[in-house]
Amino acid sequence: MDIAKLTERLDACYSGAVYDVMRARGLENCVLPHSIVGLDNETRVVGPISTLRGVAFDANRHDEEVDYLLPWVEFLSTAPAGHVVLCQPNSERLALMGELSAETLKVRGVRGYIVDGGSRDNSFIRSIGFPVFCRFRTPRDIVAKWVPQGVDDPITIGDVLIEAGDFVVADFDGVVIIPKGIVEDVVxxxxxxxxxxxxxxxxxxxxxxxxxxxxxxxxx
Incomplete structure (x- = not known):
């Protein structure tokens, strides 16, 4: 499978047509919750998926000797170029994307970021043209409140199971997931x-x- 070529072909498609094909195959459970939207109407991203999973912990927990942010920075340093990161943060309160993180991912060649959670610094993120889809916006960051637990493990967003290597099409209408085993035929x-x-x-x-x-x- 030529991932770069498939991504290029998929970039000429749109989510509605992808859903129609998936539905005809009996796979209509492929759309992420409609609350997950782009930062503006023009936000769009397609490509192979790298997954991220994490956990929030008690906001009162804080140990001055522990660098709680380092695991997040380590994730940023290894996020694969040419991929779209899909994150299940298991948090209803925190921003799992911000200006420095978005700029870092963009410079590293990551195509975009989709999170079943929050994002902050969104005006800046829009200004640099890095595609982010999120469920809500908040200034609350993750410092001493959240850590990643798994990269490229299966995750579930809404009722959609997502695996590393699956493909995503995200645009103004929504976010559709294509399982990696059928992506060439679907495209x-x-x-x-x-x-x-x-x-x-x-x-x-x-x-x-x-x-x-x-x-x-x-x-x-």
Missing amino acids: TEVEEVISAEDKVRAAILAGTDPVDAYKTYGKF
Whole structure:
């Protein structure tokens, strides 16, 4: 599997068409919760997934001799280029992305970051063009409150199981996960769907009745 080529092809697709193909395969449980959205309407990212899982702990716990932030920085230093990080933080309160982290990931060639949790410094993140999808925004950071527990382990977001190496398409409509074992076939089918939709669109704009266009191309 040529991951770079697949990513390039998938970048020409959109989440609705990907979902249609997944649904036709009986795999419609592929969409992350609709509360997970991009930082602005233009935010979009596709690519192979690297997963991150962590745990929050008692905010009152603090040991001056323990560097609680180091494990996070170590994650940033090893996040794989060309991938999208999907994070299950198991936290309803904290920001799992911020300005320095986003800039670090961007410089390292990470394609984007999707978290079932919070993000902060979002104006700056938008200004550097690093794609982030999150569930909420908050100034609360993770210092002495959260640590990563696993990288590239299976995670669940909503009711969707996600494994390292799966692919993601995230855009204005939502976030869709494609299992790695079928991604090549799905991308090919999505390209066929988009081509058929373009033919329907061209026919209707040329004056063809929508029913006739639908019967001719089988898409709408």
